[in-house]
Amino acid sequence: MLKILRYVLSVIVILFAAYGLITQNFKYSHIMTFFMGLMMLVMGLEEFRKDRKAYGWLFVVVFLFSLFVSIQGFLLS
Template sequence: MLKVLRYVLSIVTFLFASYGLITKNFEFNYIMIFLLGLTMLIMGLEEFRKERKMYGWLMVVVFLFSLFVAIQGFLLN
């Protein structure tokens, strides 16, 4: 389940990034950062399941930072 969700989030994030690069329209950048953060959260949960807690916590911290950046981008947009 987590693997499928990670792949779906990665593809959607890649599509948002590609859209921004092709059209030079970066208005949806905060959505892309939020989706990338969710991907990191899913990867962190997978690391916790593999008993690698250090990498898991690192991914969760990256998720929290990207969530902060995405919220800040949403409020300033």
């Protein structure tokens, strides 16, 4: 289940990144950052399930940072 969710989120991130690169319109980059953070959270949960706690905590910290950055993007744009 988590693997499928990770793949779906990564496709969404790639689509937003491709749209931004092709059109040179980066106004949706904060949404891409939000979905990338969710992908990091899912990857962290996968690492916790594999009993690799160090990588799990690293992914959770990256999720929190990207969540903070995307919320700033939502508020400033």
